[in-house]
Amino acid sequence: MNRVLRFFGAPVVLFARTTRAGLREGVSWRESLVQLHELGGRSVWLVLTGMAFFGAVLVTIANSQARRFVGNVAVLGPAYFELLIRELGPVVSALLTASRAGASHAAELSTMSVNEQVEALEMSAGDPYSDLVAPRVVAGVLGVPLLSMLGTVAATLSAAAVAGLVFGVDGRAFMDPRYVDGWDLLAAGLKAVACGLYIPLAAAVAGLGARGGAEAVGEATTDGVVAASLGCLLIDLAVSLAFHLVRL
Secondary structure, eight states: HHHHHHHHHHHHHHHHHHHHHHHHHHOOHHHHHHHHHHIIITTHHHHHHHHHHHHHHHHHHHHHHHHHTTGGGGGGGHHHHHHHHIIHHHHHHHHHHIIIIHHHHHHHHHHHHHHHHHHHHHTTOOOOOOIIIIIHHHHHHHHHHHHHHHHHHHHHEEEEEHHHHSSSSOOGGOOOOOTHHHHHHHHHHHHHHHHHHHHHHHHHHHTTTOOOSHHHHHHHHHHHOOOOHHHHHHHHHHHHHHHHHHHH
């Protein structure tokens, strides 16, 4: 029970402390840009490559279903495009980002904690929340939505190419936006921003709480990735349910 409360409560408490410290001390935009490069720039190829493979898998599944039910995979294209825009694009891109950037953040912060660099920062009148956590949060809120858009484009182009080259149908059907509306775009944006907020917080909770030696760094890195990934899935579920209720 304590682990469950910590999983849900610790990022909320850390966000409150970071917001208060950021308002009091200010946030270094230079450090935020550095962290944006760390999160976005160093994750972009992983997201593009992973989402391109994901788009190919998606169109293969669509072809399998089409052969069973409707006979033409192009008929399913617009529905899969809506699913990609609203659900799979932002969430899978966020999971890929969490696997790399979440691990990087947790490993860096846990190493600083174990080496007592965080305590040294506090002794020199620094604030770990405004100096270490806030720039990572800013980078996540800006970076994950951008990566989600790029990942969605990569998956769409991959799906269209595989549909045309492998299954011999018009791949443009997987770019047909007839079912995509403003609610879908709003839901996708909220998921991407919420995941971008949660990933650095989950990593920071694990990293700043590390105590001990190298073993603690490894455990914190694993905990950070697991928490960030599960958090993204929970955010996806919560936003999807909320929009489902609102649209009723």
